[in-house]
Amino acid sequence: MRILIVEDDVQLSEVLTEALTRRQYVVDVARDGRAAWDLIDAIRYDLIVLDVTLPKLNGIQLCQQLRAAEISGPKPDPKHDQGAVPVLMLTARDTVADKILGLDAGADDYVTKPFDLEELMARVRALLRRGSANSALSLSWGQLQLNPSTHEASYADCPLTLTPKEYALLELLVASGRRILSRSGIIEKLWPVGDTPAEETVTSHMRGLRHKLKALGAADDFIETVHGLGYRLK
Missing domain, CATH: 3.40.50.2300 (Response regulator)
Known part of the structure; x- marks a missing residue:
């Protein structure tokens, strides 16, 4: 937020x-x-x-x-x-x-x-x-569960250890559903004005998220790359 x-x-x-x-x-x-x-x-x-x-x-x-x-x-x-x-x-x-x-x-x-x-x-x-329109006690996508109040996440009932930025990114993806999020759009949502990173930073965070999700059994394309456009959950 x-x-x-x-x-x-x-x-x-x-x-x-x-x-x-x-x-x-x-x-x-x-x-x-x-x-x-x-x-x-x-x-x-x-x-x-x-x-x-x-x-x-x-x-x-x-x-x-x-x-x-x-x-x-x-x-x-x-x-x-x-x-x-x-x-x-x-x-x-x-x-x-x-x-x-x-x-x-x-x-x-x-x-x-x-x-x-x-x-x-x-x-x-x-x-x-x-x-907030997203004031639910929890957010979910398949076996992924997020708690916006505590910033805790789990996949297949196993705790998912995330950095604050990784959690914010995953929460944004879940809240957006199938809507494609561009890297520039993600930066506008999750970084303060005047602290804008390169778009490759988003790519790096996505790579880390996929690695952690895959370790708990998620598919390789659980976070889907829509080439030339951005990312969304599959």
Whole structure:
């Protein structure tokens, strides 16, 4: 899952990025409201963590702009519609009036600074469960089983030991079904903006996944290469 942090406090954004990355989320960071809008306009996020006090375009204005765009924009393909993007608003203001202002702007939750990091992570998980079309307790494809909550995987009831990126890649393949994923599309989904690897990196991860799956009895082409296009599960 991909999360956007919109926070001009560098130290706080780094703490949040580290905490979320450790939990295997893909994280992008914007330091002001306009930069955030450019990212939102280009990338579909599963959650936005949004500070209220921002340069250029504040959090309230950005949230209002986001919700207005969701209402007035073109209707998405219902097969892939995930609804409105959840917004978790952060602010140093803790008055009731400020909370009402944030919620009326379209925020789904509101946390005041300073906050407990573990509580914030719990709120993140709750919003992702509420907003995700893939919030099932498990994902499966044949004998492959994935648990999105614990990031555990198994094949034929045998534990499948994966790196965080391998798990994220396998989860993306299962969630996509028979839809072909290009290497560039996989990179856009699973790597942060500004940390884009070469497409050969995807090939290397696929090779590692196939080796681990084959060791547990999966067919050589369990992950199918569609030549010239990309990958999908068979």
